Amino acid sequence: MSKAFSIAGVNLRRVFRDRVSLFFMVVFPFVIILMIGAMYGSSFEARLGVLSRGSGALGTDLVSRLERHEGIRVRAYEDRESLTTAVERGEVEAGLVIPSGYDTGVRAGETVSLPYIARPTGSGQDAQLIVAAAVDRQAVVLRAARFAASEGVGSFDEALRTARALDTAFPRVKVRSSIAGSSVLSFDYGAAQELLLFVFLVSLAAASMLIESRRLGVSRRMLASPTGAATVILGEGLGRFAIALFQGGLIVAVTLVVFGVDWGDPLATAAIVILFGLVGTGAAMLMGSTLGNAQQAGSFGVFFGLILAALGGCMVPLEIFPSTMRTIAHATPHAWALDAFGEVLGRNGTVAEIWPQLAALALYAAGLLSLAAILFRRKLTA
Amino acid sequence: MLEVQDLTKRYGEVLALDGCNFSVSRGRIVGFLGPNGAGKTTTMRCIFGLARPDAGGVLWRGREVGREERRRFGYMPEERGLYPRMRVHEQLAYFAELSGLGGPAAAAAADRWLERLGLADRARSRVEELSHGNQQRVQLAVAMAHGPELLVLDEPFSGLDPIGVESVAGLLAELVSEGVTVLFSSHQLDLVEDVCQDVVIIDHGRVVLSGDVLELRASSSRRSLRVTVDGAPWIPSIGGVSVVPREEGRPRVLVDASTDLDEILRLAQQAGQVTQFSFEPPSLSDLFFETVTRKGSR
Numbered sequence: 204m205s206k207a208f209s210i211a212g213v214n215l216r217r218v219f220r221d222r223v224s225l226f227f228m229v230v231f232p233f234v235i236i237l238m239i240g241a242m243y244g245s246s247f248e249a250r251l252g253v254l255s256r257g258s259g260a261l262g263t264d265l266v267s268r269l270e271r272h273e274g275i276r277v278r279a280y281e282d283r284e285s286l287t288t289a290v291e292r293g294e295v296e297a298g299l300v301i302p303s304g305y306d307t308g309v310r311a312g313e314t315v316s317l318p319y320i321a322r323p324t325g326s327g328q329d330a331q332l333i334v335a336a337a338v339d340r341q342a343v344v345l346r347a348a349r350f351a352a353s354e355g356v357g358s359f360d361e362a363l364r365t366a367r368a369l370d371t372a373f374p375r376v377k378v379r380s381s382i383a384g385s386s387v388l389s390f391d392y393g394a395a396q397e398l399l400l401f402v403f404l405v406s407l408a409a410a411s412m413l414i415e416s417r418r419l420g421v422s423r424r425m426l427a428s429p430t431g432a433a434t435v436i437l438g439e440g441l442g443r444f445a446i447a448l449f450q451g452g453l454i455v456a457v458t459l460v461v462f463g464v465d466w467g468d469p470l471a472t473a474a475i476v477i478l479f480g481l482v483g484t485g486a487a488m489l490m491g492s493t494l495g496n497a498q499q500a501g502s503f504g505v506f507f508g509l510i511l512a513a514l515g516g517c518m519v520p521l522e523i524f525p526s527t528m529r530t531i532a533h534a535t536p537h538a539w540a541l542d543a544f545g546e547v548l549g550r551n552g553t554v555a556e557i558w559p560q561l562a563a564l565a566l567y568a569a570g571l572l573s574l575a576a577i578l579f580r581r582k583l584t585a
Numbered sequence: 586m587l588e589v590q591d592l593t594k595r596y597g598e599v600l601a602l603d604g605c606n607f608s609v610s611r612g613r614i615v616g617f618l619g620p621n622g623a624g625k626t627t628t629m630r631c632i633f634g635l636a637r638p639d640a641g642g643v644l645w646r647g648r649e650v651g652r653e654e655r656r657r658f659g660y661m662p663e664e665r666g667l668y669p670r671m672r673v674h675e676q677l678a679y680f681a682e683l684s685g686l687g688g689p690a691a692a693a694a695a696d697r698w699l700e701r702l703g704l705a706d707r708a709r710s711r712v713e714e715l716s717h718g719n720q721q722r723v724q725l726a727v728a729m730a731h732g733p734e735l736l737v738l739d740e741p742f743s744g745l746d747p748i749g750v751e752s753v754a755g756l757l758a759e760l761v762s763e764g765v766t767v768l769f770s771s772h773q774l775d776l777v778e779d780v781c782q783d784v785v786i787i788d789h790g791r792v793v794l795s796g797d798v799l800e801l802r803a804s805s806s807r808r809s810l811r812v813t814v815d816g817a818p819w820i821p822s823i824g825g826v827s828v829v830p831r832e833e834g835r836p837r838v839l840v841d842a843s844t845d846l847d848e849i850l851r852l853a854q855q856a857g858q859v860t861q862f863s864f865e866p867p868s869l870s871d872l873f874f875e876t877v878t879r880k881g882s883r
Binding site: 205206209210213216217220416418419420421423424425426427428429430583584585 | 596630633634635636637652655656658660661662663664665666667668669670671675679680682683684685727
């Protein structure tokens with residue numbers, strides 16, 4: 204075993220000396236996850252473009268209601284054309300036109316329509332709900348003022364002032380929502396997908412280092428020393444497994460701290476990361492034992508890494524796969540790991556609940572590592 | 586003693602070893618010769634378990650070679666087997682550890698070998714930063730660091746300049762004087778003749794000649810004859826003469842050992858003034874070409 208640790212130590216030092224590889228192994232995936240997290244994981248404010256020129260006092264009141272609303276950022280536009288262009292270009296998620304004469308029309312009790320422009324996809328639809336809520340809220344105050352004025356309390360403006368004062372004084376009823384079960388669209392699940400994608404891809408990069416050892420004759424020297432093929436594979440794999448674990452741990456820690464991802468039971472999450480890291484290491488050792496050169500390993504690594512990730516549900520959630528595809532997906536270790544994460548993240552699962560998935564991952568790891576050792580020996584001692 | 590017994594190895598249609606048989610005595614330096622594809626590297630790999638023979642085996646001191654025996658062997662593969670970007674001391678200590686030394690003992694062995702090779706000041710250099718000759722010395726040191734009794738080297742002189750050759754040859758001679766047994770392959774026949782005590786010549790997977798270099802030369806039925814008449818090479822017109830084709834500038838012939846020297850000298854003197862007349866056992870190179878060509882043309 205001490206030989207395996209020596210080999211692992213040298214392997215790690217070789218990795219750390221190659222700064223470019225180190226960047227792509229550790230920093231690059233990390234940056235990608237941070238970017239994705241920043242896009243989907245942090246609190247999101249929809250940008251709403253508003254054209255309110257000549258809309259009068261009530262138009263201004265509606266704009267200030269929108270500005271006070273959580274989850275929306277208002278940007279003013281001077282004409283309809285520039286507002287429409289801004290929506291088309293994605294500079295704002297949606298545009299609201301408060302027509303000139305809005306104040307007069309509303310006071311006169313006329314029906315006033317507010318054109319709302321949104322892109323066919325994205326969060327413009329969500330922003331519409333906020334706009335509708337603000338309009339409803341203003342309408343409540345206006346109806347109260349009109350009723351008071353009709354009852355002879357005073358003029359409409361006096362009644363409006365009173366209604367506004369009462370509006371802020373009355374307690375409000377708020378709907379507080381929470382989510383039950385895992386959502387495939389949440390960043391928690393997305394973080395798990397990204398973790399699996401990158402841990403596997405980065406692990407596969409180890410194949411080229413094993414091929415280099417073979418090409419340089421270092422592997423032959425090792426076997427001649429004499430060191431068993433299984434020990435060489437174990438040692439070569441251990442170093443890379445340590446990197447996979449470090450990477451997985453870093454992704455968990457950063458997404459937890461920065462984006463508040465709830466990784467559930469730490470023991471269960473650790474078990475998934477450890478076993479999946481072993482699977483990735485086993486796959487890398489298998490490639491390193493069979494492929495002819497580092498270029499092949501680079502191409503095959505990216506190809507298989509992405510194909511397996513896509514098939515295994517790391518790009519499109521497994522939950523929206525057709526049932527046949529979901530069955531096929533479970534030929535990949537990714538699908539088993541995602542199932543386990545789904546249980547841990549969404550239903551507070553523990554190791555006891557995810558043992559079938561963990562067993563599947565352990566089988567993958569053992570099978571790949573054993574096959575790698577056999578083929579490695581066969582390749583060098585034919 | 587290392588005994589290679591009837592090794593047979595086939596790669597698909599190619600018969601790489603065809604009952605290869607030879608032995609290497611303790612404390613001897615043995616040149617392992619043969620044309621490309623003769624089976625030298627395969628034989629070396631069989632010694633280290635890096636190739637599985639279809640038949641035959643390898644013995645060390647009368648016992649079949651296994652993991653325990655291989656701990657006493659040192660090997661330098663033809664691909665050289667070092668990480669170019671790894672530091673010299675680290676590399677030496679690493680392989681010494683893999684060969685069974687503990688961490689501190691491996692580090693001490695690395696220090697000792699770097700000192701011995703005059704490379705102590707390059708301990709922290711990367712291997713790729715060393716000259717070719719020094720890289721070769723480090724490769725040798727890696728094979729030697731754990732103190733093996735048998736050293737097997739695949740083309741250790743390949744690519745070295747004369748100074749590098751001299752340096753590595755000197756090191757091998759030192760090791761042999763310390764009781765280490767050395768078996769190395771090479772294509773440099775003159776060098777092998779200078780450095781080796783014994784030689785094994787292999788062709789088409791079979792040993793075609795082996796033994797003490799001096800004895801093999803002396804026991805040959807042929808002799809090398811070089812005669813210069815009036816400053817120009819002279820070739821006698823007698824039967825059984827073969828011109829050595831590799832030395833066009835200074836022709837030399839091989840004749841039967843029983844050739845009548847007086848008769849040749851008389852013929853030369855008839856041709857002019859004899860300024861050089863040498864008659865000696867054939868060189869290793871002559872033996873090699875005679876043997877390999879003869880066997881190869883069967």
